[in-house]
Amino acid sequence: MSEDTNIKSNNKQSGFKVAIKNFLDATEIDPRMLGMIIALLAIWLVFDFFSGGRFITPRNLWNLGVQSSSVAVMATGMVFIIVTRNIDLSIGSMLGVIGMLMGILQAEILPDLVGYGHWSIWIVTLTAGIMIGVTIGAFQGSLVAYLGVPAFIVTLGGLLVWRGAAWWTTSGRTVAPLDDNFRLMGGGINGSIGYWPSWIVGIIACVAILYSIVNARRQRKRFHFPLRPLWAETLLAFLWSGMVLGAVAVANNYYLPSRVAAKIAEEKGLTIPEEGLFISYGLPIPLLIAIGVVIVMHFIATRTRFGRYIFAFGGNPEAAELSGINTKKLTIMIFAIIGGLAAIGAAITTARLNAATNSLGILDELLVIAAAVIGGSSLSGGIGTIAGALLGALVMQSLQSGMILVGMDSPMQNIVVGIVLVFAVFIDTLYRKHAG
Amino acid sequence: MDMTNKKPLVEIKNVSISFGGVHAVDDVSVDLYPGEVVGLLGHNGAGKSTLIKILSGSYKSDGGEIYIDGEKATIKTPRDAKAYGIETIYQTLALADNVDAAANLFLGRELTTPLGTLDDVAMEAAAREVMGRLNPNFKKFKEPVSALSGGQRQSVAIARALYFNARILIMDEPTAALGPQETKMVNDLIIELKKQGIGIFLISHDIHDVFDMADRVAVMNNGKLVGTANTADITKDEALGMIIIGKVPENAIAGSGASQ
Numbered sequence: 001m002s003e004d005t006n007i008k009s010n011n012k013q014s015g016f017k018v019a020i021k022n023f024l025d026a027t028e029i030d031p032r033m034l035g036m037i038i039a040l041l042a043i044w045l046v047f048d049f050f051s052g053g054r055f056i057t058p059r060n061l062w063n064l065g066v067q068s069s070s071v072a073v074m075a076t077g078m079v080f081i082i083v084t085r086n087i088d089l090s091i092g093s094m095l096g097v098i099g100m101l102m103g104i105l106q107a108e109i110l111p112d113l114v115g116y117g118h119w120s121i122w123i124v125t126l127t128a129g130i131m132i133g134v135t136i137g138a139f140q141g142s143l144v145a146y147l148g149v150p151a152f153i154v155t156l157g158g159l160l161v162w163r164g165a166a167w168w169t170t171s172g173r174t175v176a177p178l179d180d181n182f183r184l185m186g187g188g189i190n191g192s193i194g195y196w197p198s199w200i201v202g203i204i205a206c207v208a209i210l211y212s213i214v215n216a217r218r219q220r221k222r223f224h225f226p227l228r229p230l231w232a233e234t235l236l237a238f239l240w241s242g243m244v245l246g247a248v249a250v251a252n253n254y255y256l257p258s259r260v261a262a263k264i265a266e267e268k269g270l271t272i273p274e275e276g277l278f279i280s281y282g283l284p285i286p287l288l289i290a291i292g293v294v295i296v297m298h299f300i301a302t303r304t305r306f307g308r309y310i311f312a313f314g315g316n317p318e319a320a321e322l323s324g325i326n327t328k329k330l331t332i333m334i335f336a337i338i339g340g341l342a343a344i345g346a347a348i349t350t351a352r353l354n355a356a357t358n359s360l361g362i363l364d365e366l367l368v369i370a371a372a373v374i375g376g377s378s379l380s381g382g383i384g385t386i387a388g389a390l391l392g393a394l395v396m397q398s399l400q401s402g403m404i405l406v407g408m409d410s411p412m413q414n415i416v417v418g419i420v421l422v423f424a425v426f427i428d429t430l431y432r433k434h435a436g
Numbered sequence: 437m438d439m440t441n442k443k444p445l446v447e448i449k450n451v452s453i454s455f456g457g458v459h460a461v462d463d464v465s466v467d468l469y470p471g472e473v474v475g476l477l478g479h480n481g482a483g484k485s486t487l488i489k490i491l492s493g494s495y496k497s498d499g500g501e502i503y504i505d506g507e508k509a510t511i512k513t514p515r516d517a518k519a520y521g522i523e524t525i526y527q528t529l530a531l532a533d534n535v536d537a538a539a540n541l542f543l544g545r546e547l548t549t550p551l552g553t554l555d556d557v558a559m560e561a562a563a564r565e566v567m568g569r570l571n572p573n574f575k576k577f578k579e580p581v582s583a584l585s586g587g588q589r590q591s592v593a594i595a596r597a598l599y600f601n602a603r604i605l606i607m608d609e610p611t612a613a614l615g616p617q618e619t620k621m622v623n624d625l626i627i628e629l630k631k632q633g634i635g636i637f638l639i640s641h642d643i644h645d646v647f648d649m650a651d652r653v654a655v656m657n658n659g660k661l662v663g664t665a666n667t668a669d670i671t672k673d674e675a676l677g678m679i680i681i682g683k684v685p686e687n688a689i690a691g692s693g694a695s696q
């Protein structure tokens with residue numbers, strides 16, 4: 001009797017499992033990614049509940065996007081590092097020293113050369129910063145590749161060296177204010193693109209999503225491969241476009257402070273309507289930068305030879321070498337990339353603060369590594385996704401913002417973040433064991 | 437097979453390599469003719485894999501020379517070897533476990549679209565085609581090769597060596613993990629490739645397989661060459677004698693590792 005019911009309930013359960021499996025197979029949604037999105041939404045709902053509805057608001061979500069940008073940018077680079085069985089502990093310090101150098105360049109050197117507020121300052125500064133980052137990264141990478149010093153040690157050294165160098169650039173003095181155009185990269189009142197441009201970006205993104213779905217289908221038709229069912233394709237198109245347009249709607253529902261709006265109205269000679277003037281922020285520039293980086297890095301990871309080699313090398317270094325892949329060059333390039341991304345992170349961070357200080361980016365290496373790892377990158381190598389790193393960065397930032405919002409004190413915040421990190425990796429390990 | 441009027445495809449001459457104090461390969465010379473299968477035999481640790489890894493560019497020899505088509509070849513990297521048309525099925529298979537069969541098949545030689553991006557569908561199609569010839573039951577094209585059975589993994593490694601139209605094929609225990617049916621398919625394939633004029637070094641512990649397929653055998657022991665012989669000229673027992681006690685029969689050519 002008891003055996004009978006057992007079998008029945010097992011059947012029911014497996015029926016449900018089969019349904020989920022069929023759904024995931026048809027849509028080809030990565031279950032781990034789906035799990036992460038659900039976890040993120042759960043975090044948002046919990047904080048929203050405990051903060052009395054202050055978490056899921058346009059204002060908070062907008063800020064969340066801005067605050068996640070820098071870590072998200074750097075975490076995409078950390079994915080490549082971790083996938084190839086390396087680690088980069090120096091990224092926070094690289095951010096520090098590059099931020100300082102970019103600060104000095106734009107605030108103290110370039111204005112003397114081209115004039116204060118010249119349009120070219122931000123471009124020159126950012127380019128120089130990226131070049132410095134790439135150089136530092138390539139240098140560290142070559143120590144790993146050619147001298148065989150473990151990345152952990154090389155970048156632990158880097159953590160100290162570049163932090164020291166950051167102080168050394170100005171003997172600890174803070175550099176401020178920064179160039180106006182450069183500051184747009186940090187978000188803020190001017191650093192978002194406004195109402196209509198946001199919708200246009202959103203619509204372009206939707207078109208791109210549709211195109212890529214149609215194109216993938218055409219490619220598979222070309223070789224007569226099994227196609228995804230049409231309902232699944234449609235569902236995916238709706239899901240993705242919905243997410244994009246939802247994000248735009250959120251950003252457009254966050255309005256400039258009424259004082260600022262009034263000032264703008266005055267400048268443009270507009271009359272303020274009775275119900276008040278609502279000017280949308282729209283999508284913040286740092287978030288757009290982060291999304292741009294994510295798209296490029298995702299493209300590199302999945303669509304290029306270089307990306308393929310990164311994963312193959314991480315999966316089996318010997319096999320990669322025997323296939324004729326230049327693994328030393330590969331290692332240097334991966335470290336160069338994360339150096340360049342540290343520069344972009346530094347630009348976003350300093351721009352947001354409107355200052356370069358030598359303490360910038362302290363402990364960022366931990367946030368960045370945590371974001372990549374929560375996003376599914378495996379420290380044993382070979383596994384990781386760029387989209388996962390983005391989600392990981394959002395999870396980390398959501399936790400931090402949420403805990404501040406509900407008034408948790410900062411020692412407690414650290415404890416929670418630490419536990420979540422370990423727990424997330426534990427769940428991932430369990431999942432991997434079951435998925436084989 | 438009569439080799440006298442043919443030019444050797446590969447000549448390995450006096451090649452040596454040592455790791456620390458171990459002479460893994462010690463002054464070994466072997467050659468290989470087009471359309472010939474040479475079986476490499478010897479105990480575990482005799483130096484068979486090490487010898488062929490020198491030919492495939494994954495080890496640099498300490499001394500000796502390699503000639504291909506009668507001309508001196510410089511093989512410093514696996515890429516160099518592939519440029520000479522040398523394809524290798526490694527004993528360890530050398531697969532990246534975390535990517536799928538097609539990605540492994542084309543590793544280092546990916547097909548790209550006109551834009552320079554990976555043409556995954558074309559690679560998958562090619563993988564389906566070549567795997568279909570080798571292991572028709574194979575279906576797991578979407579999964580990372582870590583999810584495959586030992587035999588399936590071996591099929592992927594074999595497919596990789598076959599796909600690129602090798603002139604010289606090195607097979608280091610290619611059927612160790614295969615079932616009888618798949619082993620037979622690989623053996624049939626070796627005979628077919630032989631007909632196409634491809635030269636094959638076959639390392640195997642299965643002396644029956646070797647005698648079925650190989651035209652000649654070369655026996656190694658302790659890094660040295662015990663001797664070489666036409667399979668038609670010696671018996672399996674004599675071959676075992678070469679492997680086990682280093683005794684070279686009359687019809688064989690003795691090397692420096694012979695026991696006398």
Ligand SMILES: Nc1ncnc2c1ncn2[C@@H]1O[C@H](COP(=O)(O)OP(=O)(O)OP(=O)(O)O)[C@@H](O)[C@H]1O
Binds near residue numbers: 478479482484487527
């Ligand atoms: N990379 C290496 N470093 C140090 N020693 C090595 C290395 N590769 C091989 N050897 C040594 O060289 C000798 C020959 O090894 P090899 O792998 O060539 O043997 P084998 O004939 O292929 O044996 P098996 O039949 O077990 O595959 C062994 O003593 C081995 O320990």
Ligand SMILES: [Mg+2]
Binds near residue numbers: 484485486527608
């Ligand atoms: Mg071996």
